Amino acid sequence: MSGYIKWFNELGMDDVELVGGKNASLGEMYRHLTSEGIHVPNGFAVTAEAYVEILTSNHAWHALEAALKGLNPEDVLSLQKSGKKCREIVYQCQLPEEIEREIREGFDALKAEYGDEVSLAVRSSATAEDSPDASFAGQNETFLNIRTPEELIESYKRCLASNFTDRSIHYKYVHGFDYLKVFLSVVVMKMVRSDIGQSGVMFSIDTESGFEDVVFINAGYGLGENIVQGNIEPDSFYVHKPTFEKGYRSVLKRRKGTKALRMVFNESDSEALIRNEETTPEAQHRFCITDEDVVQLAEYAIKVEKHYSKQAGVKRPMDMEWAKDGLDGKLYMVQARPETVHSKVQKHLLETYRLEEEAKVLLEGQAVGKKIGSGKVHKMDDLSALDTFREGDVLVAKTTSPDWEPVMKIASAIITETGGRTCHAAIVSRELGIPAVVGAQDAFSLLREGEEVTVSCAEGERGKVYEGILDYEVTKTDLRDLPQTKTGIMMNLGNPEMAFTLASLPVGGIGLARMEFIINTAIKAHPMALLYPEKTDERTKNALAELTMDYEDNRGFFVKTLSEGVATIASSVYPKPCVVRMSDFKSNEYASLVGGAFFEPSEENPMIGFRGASRYSHPDYEAGFAMECAAMKRVREEMGFENVILMIPFCRRVEEARQVIETMERYGLKRGENGLKVYMMCELPSNVISIDAFSAYFDGFSIGSNDLTQLTLGVDRDSDIVAFDYDERDSGVLKLIEMAIEGAKRNGKHSGICGQAPSDYPEIAEALVKMGIDSISLNPDSVLQTIQRVSRLEVQQRE
Secondary structure, three states: OOOOEEEHHHOOHHHHHHHHHHHHHHHHHHHHOHHHOOEOOOEEEEOHHHHHHHHHHOOOHHHHHHHHOOOOOOOHHHHHHHHHHHHHHHHOOOOOHHHHHHHHHHHHHHHHHHOOOOOEEEEEEEOOOOEOOEOOOOOOOEEEEEOOHHHHHHHHHHHHHHHHOHHHHHHHHHHOOOOOOOOEEEEEEEOOOHHHOEEEEEEOOOOOOOOOOEEEEEEEEEOOHHHHHOOOOOEEEEEEHHHHOOOOOOOOEEEOOOOOEEEEEOOOOOOOOEEEEEOOHHHHOOOOOOHHHHHHHHHHHHHHHHHHHHHHOOOOOEEEEEEEOOOOOOEEEEEEEEOOOHHHOOOOEEEEEEEOOOOOEEEEEEEEOOOEEEEEEEEOOOHHHHHHOOOOOEEEEOOOOHHHHHHHOOOOEEEEOOOOOOOHHHHHHHHHOOOEEEOOOOHHHHOOOOOEEEEEOOOOOEEEEEEOOOOEEEEEEEHHHOOOOOOEEEEEOOOHHHHHHHOOOOOOOEEEEEHHHHHHHHHOEOHHHHHOHHHOOHHHHHHHHHHOOOOOOHHHHHHHHHHHHHHHHHHOOOOOOEEEEOOOOOHHHHHOOEOHHHOOOOOOOHHHOOOOHHHHOOOOOHHHHHHHHHHHHHHHHHOOOOOEEEEEOOOOOHHHHHHHHHHHHHOOOOOOHHHOOEEEEEOOHHHHHOHHHHOOOOOEEEEOHHHHHHHHHOOOOOOOOOHHHOOOOOHHHHHHHHHHHHHHHHOOOEEEEOOOHHHHOHHHHHHHHHHOOOEEEEOHHHHHHHHHHHHHHHHHHHO
């Protein structure tokens, strides 16, 4: 054979100019990573030299140049006219005999290797593709389920013509590529039978925050095009790389998607080679891959990232596609390329967005990016209305395709009804730096044409669409300019969805992770109702069954969901400490959970009632506390987050402290074992007065200024009538805080504060530094300013 086709075992990353980024990468993986246990289907590349030869032998270059002359890529009609003419020119080219012969011989070789029933995937691979500045995602055509030499030749020609789709021309224009100097190679590879299996996309980095310590995996049923095109909301999973490399094999976090469609081979007489079918309700309501699959995919991703990083000489996050064959049950890598958004971000520059107004939330979906945008709603459901879109409009669509990129580029924000965080709309909006909310169900019907909205992706993983144009603040900080402080600056965080976004803040760890947020938003059910559903009514039993349907039993649902939420928070600062407070719901708050009314007493003043430590060994809740302990044991011992420190809230008496420590030990959490530290919330006057005695049972104290103020001043902070008397700056409160810090030092214990006071009042933060506190834990929006303030005070003290 001459050089018009190259097999994967002949290719590597040095061959990008010959076969494009996609083919070069497939060859690289096939040659170097199959020996490490990564499955890559075999195949070959039809080189860019073949593309050049075909256009040259058919005298097509001048015709293409003429068709592109006078093109205005920003004019939709001009783009459509030129693109159509160029595609016709390329498609009508005749293949030279030698090129066609080599392609047919390649088909025969794959048939000999994999059997007569083999089907092929045919994909375009541009010579400018997968550069650090441009992914070329979705710009050229893909053809699947190719079974005959004739279908292969036809799909090859259509791939070549797709070098001049409207979207591809516009993409080249935006990224500064010469239209006629981006050549096409085409990959022909064994088709993984994911049509009867599963497939998806994964990144060795979090695609929204740029957090580098995780692998992010999307998964759906059938062929992977539905995920890339945004036709479905896939399942999503995270795996934490540092603990994985220490030997811990667990899913860090998961989210179930609807997966409403499955793309399969078309076995009918229709000319279409593939088709979509609806998935069953049962399939939609369960995760489509197992935890074992997730772990194996994460191992693939880590190995791929290491290989490409070593080759590049710098850390290189990767964007990958995978497929699970329904016949042999194996997981295959079918594409790998450099991630093109966060790899370009300067890590020392921190940009944060914050809404300054409140308004009605019109709908929610998955957030893409961390920005905020606003404008008038412009709904589009096909290409015919592209020329009506105005710069600054908010694009609302059921889904988007690469052909829509000319209008996506000038949108202030994008909203789609379907898709996940790796769909086309997400990829493009990320590259353009435009906020997007994908998978926002019923957006087309809920939003009115022309109405003003604000799209916020600055509040965690759930993107929100607000009514009206809202003011927002953008803060830019160069982290290199921040001083170092002797006093530890930590962060309060209860919402796992915000963890990766806040991971770049320069803190010494998490000073307070509230377990209640996870129980309230992810678990939603009362722990005792989960354990004893027979004590509830029929309606509650049905609600509990729906919540726990993906798990073997109710206990497993609670333990796994809580542990994954806590582990996600801990991962954002790993290996720095993460202080997790055991549950501190009041009885009225517990009663509002599913089934809670069957297990909670009615109290006149729940604030000083059945809460915190008093519950843990009480017959009415000890079984629930046992599940909390099981979840924390899983976080530390099975998931590998030994940086988690546990904290006991509202511990009234020294005897109660002893009982709690014994109860925790009974359920597998022995203080000191495997480095386990246990702190106590110092939030009652009795805690301060008896701090020497409490020190025998705890490794440190975290001052809860909210409850300490309330109980020192005798003020119910929930009462509007006496709220004016509630003030953390009161001299009596400050004196108790000072005594607590002195008592901790006297006993060689850690002292910190995690209440609201230092976040709200700078003067309290300054007072704490003067008192010699070890750490101050703040709300995230107070961290940067407090670091600067504390540094100035520490300098003054030294002087």
